Amino acid sequence: MPLRVETFDRIEDAARALQGNRNARVIGGGTLLMRGVNTGIHGFDTVIVVRGGQSREVHSDGTRLEIGAGVTMAAIAASPELAFLAPAARVVGGPAVRAAATVGGNLFARPPFGELTTALLALGAQVHYVGHGSPQPIEDFLRERGRDRTRIVRAVSLPRIGDPSAFRFFKVTRVAPKGAAILSIAAHMPVQGGRVSGARIAVSNMGPTPLRAIGAERALEGQPLNDDTAQRAAAAMMEGLSPLTDELASEWYRREVAPVHLRRLLQPGYGR
Amino acid sequence: MAKKPIQFRLNGDEKAVFSAEGENLLDVLRRGVGDLTPKYGCGQGTCGACTVIIDGEPRLSCITLAETVEGKAISTVAGLADGARLHPLQDAFMRHFAAQCGYCTPGMLMAAKALLDRNPRPSRDDVVDAISGNLCRCTGYEAIINAILDVAAGGSQNARRV
Amino acid sequence: MPVEMRKEFFADERDDNLNEIGKPTQRQDILGHVTGRSPFYDDHLFEGLLHIRCVRSPHHHARIRSIDVSQAERMPGVKRVILARDVPHNLNTLLSLLDFGLDDEPLISEKKVSYKGEPVCAIVAESERAAREACAKVRVDWEPLPAVFDVEEAIKPGAPTVNETYPANLFVYHDRYDHQKLRYGDVEAAFARADHVVEGRYQMSPIEQAPMETCGAIAAPETNDRFVCYTSTQALFFSLGTAAKLLDVSSARLHFIGGTVGGGFGGKVDSLHEPMAILGAMLTGRPCKYMFDREEEMQVGAPRGAERWYLKDGVTRDGRIVARKFTGYFDSGAYTRLSSYAIIKAVGHLPGPYTIPNVYADVYCVFTNRTPATAMRGFGITGVDFAIETHMDKVAEAVGMDPIELRILNAYRDGDMKAHRRLAKNTALVECCQVAAEKARWQISPAARQASSLTGGGGERAQLPPHTVTDQKGLVPGGRTGGYARAAKRKEPDFAARPAQPAAPMPAAPAPQRPAASWEAPPSPPVPPPAPPAPPASPASSRGPARFSSSISGLRRR
C-alpha cells in the first residue's frame, strides 16, 4: 500500500485517527519509524503526525514526576530535575538522535534499543494515554506492546526517588561512545536502615522487551549492599531470562557477562 | 499522492517546496531545494552524513519527516562559510587534513558546529561525544577531533599535533 | 599522532632536495570537501530522474519457477519492469576484460539464484518509494534448493552445485587445476629434518568495505545518441567496459564521469550499477539512478570474502624456518568476481616477507551460497598476513625466541630468492622491525638491532632449491577441452590478436643516483614449466566490443 501521512493539530484528533486504523503509527522523533518509512517495509500504511510534536512538558507534584511523551533524550540529559535519568538518556544514539528521539518513541523501541525504557522499568513507571483510561504499569504496557497499538501515549510518570544514588544505569556496548547495546542494566535499590528495600532491576536484550531480573531483586531484598550481596544478586540474575542472539552478541555471551556487569554496577565503589 | 507544501528557512533564506508523501528532509533538501551538501549515507539514521542543524539542534535529515520542519530554521554546510570567508571549522578541517574522501565532512562539520554553538570550550570527551553519531571510514577520527578542539581553543593550544 | 620521518634510513638512495615532492601540500580537493561542494555522482541533478530498485532473492539458493510482474507493472509511477531477457548480453565475469575466467554471472538472474539478495527483476519508477512498492508486488515462484556455506563442505563430492559454470564449486586455474599451486623445494623432506613443526588454522571473516557513500550510478540519454553515466566506480574504464559488454553497445557511445568518490576500499569495482542505470535509460529514454541503500551495501554488495588458511612450519632449534606449507580456501560466494585473481596475488605473496627454502601452497577459490566476494583494501593479502604473522608468534614460542628477533632472523633481504622465483630487492623489513621495536620500547638483542636488509642476503640465499617436488594433484579431468565447465562455448585465447610486447617502460623519475628501472628479472635457469601444446587459433569471440586487453591470456593458459 502506498504510504499516507496524516497531520493533526490536536492530539485528541490524532488519537481518534489511530483508534480507527490498526495500520497507523504515531511518529515521535522519527528515529525508529522513519527507517521503515524510507524503505517502504513498514507493516503500516499511515503515519500520524501531531503538529508541533507531542507534549514536551515535565510536571512534578512533589511525589511523582510526569514526563511528556514528546520530551527528547537531549532534554532529559540536560534537565537538572531529571538528572538521575541522564545516564540512560545520554546513551541513546549520538547527539542528533538524542535531539529527536522521544520518551514516547523509546517505549516502543525493539531490541537492541530502548535504554530509557529499561530505566523506566526499574523505576516503576506508569504509562499514561491520551484521553480516557487510567495509567498502566510499565510492565503491563511492555507485555501488551506489540498487540495494543490503538492508543497514543501521552506521558510516563514515576515516583520521585529520594536518593538519586539509589538508581544506577549501565549500557554495555562495543563501540564507544555510541554503540548499540549488548545489554543495558538499570537498578533501583532504595536503602532503608542500611538494607535494600524494594529493589527493582531491569535488563534489556533478554527478551522482546526490557525485563525485570527477579532473581537478582530477590537476592538483594532486605540485604545490605556490599560486594557479597552484589555477587549473590549477580549469580541469581539470569533466572527466567532468555538472552537474545543477534548481530552484536550471542545468547551465550549475554548470559555470561550480564551478571558480571550487574555485579560491577551494584558494587559500592561503582562510578567512583 | 498529493504533494504537500512546506515552508522553512534554510541558511537564512525562506524556502517553499512540495514534499511527497512520507518524504524525508534529506530528499527535500537535495532534490527539492537543490542543497546537495547533506549526504545520503544510510537512510537509517546510523551514519550522520546527512546531519543538519534544525532550530539549533543537530538532526539527521534522512530520518526527519519533511513536514515536521514546517516553519523551522535549518542550517547546512552550504551556509557555513561567511561569503568567501570559511568558517573556522572549515579552516581547521583543512589545516588538520581532517577530510579524505570528503563524504562524511558536511555532516561532521554540522555536528561540530552544533557542539560549539552551545559549548564553545568543549573537552576532548565532549568532542568525541558530539561526533559519535557521525561515521568516518577514512580518517580514524583523530584529525577530526583535533580540528574541532583547535577551533574550540581559538587557536592550536588545545589540539594535539597531528 | 606524532609522525616522525626517519630520514637516516636509506638516505644514500634518495635525493631529498626536490621542489614539490615530499612537501605537505594541501589536498587539491579540500575546499570542495569542507564546503560540501565536491561533486559526488549523486550530486548531479536531472529533471525527470527515474529510480531503479531490484527484486532480490530471499533464498540462499533457489530455482525460479516463474516471475509474475503484472501487478507491479500496474503500480503508480512504474515506468518499466526489467527482466533477464532485457539484458542484451546477460552473462559476465568481471575479469573477462583481462581474459581471466569464464562468464558466470548474470546482471539479472532468470533460472536460478545462488545467494540471498541476488537480483531477479528491476523496477524503474518515478520515485524510489514507487519502485520499492512495486518491487513488493512482484510475485516469484521459488523452489528452494539445498545450500552450502562452508568452503570445505562445498568442495566435497555431493555438495550442491552453487555456480553452474563451475560444477565442482571450484574455480579452474590454467584450464588444468582446481587450485593454484606454489611449489618451491621439498617441504616434506624439510619437515622431517626440522626440530619443531608448528601447525595452525586461521579464519578471516567476510568484511564490508563500508564506504560512507554507497555504490551507485546515474545514467541519462545524451545528445549525439550516447549515454552519460555519473558513477561512484573505483575503475572508470573497467565499469565502462563491463557496461559495453553487458549491454552490447559501443564503448564510444558511453560517456562515463566520476572520479570524486565517497570512499571505495575495493567495494566499488564490481560495475553492477552502471550497466543497470544505462539499461534503464535505454529502455525508458529518461535519466535513471540505481544505487544501493545501506542494507544492500552491507548484505548484497560484495564484501571482502572470508578466507581459511592452514599453515605448517618446520623450524630448527635456532629459529630458522626451513619449510612452510599453506592450504588456503577463499570463499568466493556464488560467483567469481575477483576472488580467483586474489588467489594469484596471495600465492605470489607467499610465504610472506621471509626467506624460507621450502614452500608449498594449494589455494582454492570456492563457490558457496553467499554474496559474491570482491576486492578490499589489502586484497588477497590481508587474510594470509593475519595467518602468517599470528603463526610467526607461535613459532617464536615453540623455539623460545623473541617474536621480533625471530622475524629479523628470517626476514628477506636484498638478493634473496623468493618462492615465486624472483630475486628480492629494495627490501626494508628488518629496518621496520627495528624502528617499531624501538618506538614501543621493546628490547631486542644487539644482533637483531644491527641486522640490515642490505647485508646477509644473496649468495646461497639467491639460489633456487636444488630440487622442487611437483605433482598433478587437483588435475581437472577434461580441463583442456573445456569439459570441466558447462559453459556453452569455450573460448580459446586468441593468440593471433595478441599485441606485441611493449618496450620496457621508461625510467620513472629523473633521480640520478637511482639504479636503472627494471623489475625483477627471472632467475636463470628457471624451472621449465611443462610446455602446453599450442592452442588452435579461434574465430572471433562472441564478446561485446569493448575489450581493452583483447587477449592477455597468460592467466588462463599457463
Added chain:
Amino acid sequence: MARHRGKGFACINYPIGMNLGGDPSQALVHSNPDGKFMVALSSIDLGQGMKSVTRQIAAETLGVPVADVYVDTADSDTGPHCMGSFASRGTHRVGNAVIQAAQEARAVMLEAAAEELEVNAADLVTDGKGNIHVKGAPSRTITVAAACGAAQFKQGRTVSGRGIFLIPLSDVDPETGEMTPVSCFAHAALVVEVEVDDETGDVAVVEINSAYEVGRALNPRLVEQQLVGGAWMGMSHALWETTEPYYPDRSHGPVDFNTYLMPGPGNIAPHNIAILERPAPDGPYGGKGPGEMCANPVLPAVANAVYNAVGVRVDELPITPEKVLRGIRAQGGARPQARR
C-alpha cells in the same frame, strides 16, 4: 576481575600494483598559454588523494610550482584509459604515467624557451618557481609563462605530453606458481598494546607504535592520512568487523551501522608512526602506494597482543569479546605471558 595488558608484534610487506602487471594507466598534460598546466586522467580519487599526489608529481617533473598545476579526474571522454584506483596502484602506475607525460610537455616547454633565449634546450633548467634559465647563468632567464606563450602564439608548439605506464602481464606457472607478481613492495612493522578484561573478554587497544616504509612519502600529510586511517581500519577488522558474525552460518548479517561494528571515536588509541623511505627503483620519485598495506599488520599484531595479555589464541577474526572469553574459560582463567 582483572584487566591485563599485552603487547603484540607483526610485520608485513605489500605488493604494489595489480598482481602480474598488465594494468596500464595513461595521463595527458598540457599547458595554457600562460604556463599553467592541466593534467587529465581517468583515475579515481576515493579520498586517497589521487588528484593531489599526481599534481605534485606533475609539478615536480615539469619544474613549476604546484599551484600552477591542476588535475582533472575522471571523464572517459577527456581522460585517457586507466585501470582504476585499487591494488595500491594509483601512486605507482598513474604517477609514472604522469611523469612521462610531464617530461614530454617539459621538453617542449624547454625547446620553446631555448628558441626565445637563443640557447640549446639541453642547457636549460627550471627553478620550480615559474622560471627557466640557463644552467649556471641565472640571469639568462625566461618565465614559464613567457615560454608557453611563445610556444602557443609565436612558435606553434603544443606544450603537452602523453604518458603511459604499463608493466607487461606476467605469466603464472601452473605447476610451480612461478611468476613476477609486482615490481616493488612496501613494508611495515608495528607493536600494538591492548588491555583485556578477563571477565568480559573485552579488548581495548591502548597504543600503537609503528614503522612504515613507503618508498618515498610524496606528500607526508597524505601518507599520514593513509597510515592513521588504515591502522584504524586494521584495528576495526581485528576486533569488530564482520558481515557474518556467525560465519559460516549465514544468519544475523548486519544491515546497518548499529550492528555492523567499527571502532568509534571513543575507541581510538594513540598511534606513533615512523616513516621510512627506501625509494622503489621504478616508483614515481621512488614512491610506493601506502594505502592498503597500512591496515594489514594491525590484525595479527592485535591477535598476538591478546595472547600476550591473557594467553588466549584467537585465530578466527574478528576477535570478539565472546571468542576471548570462551578462550579464557577453556583454559581456566587468564594466563598472562611474558611482559614486554
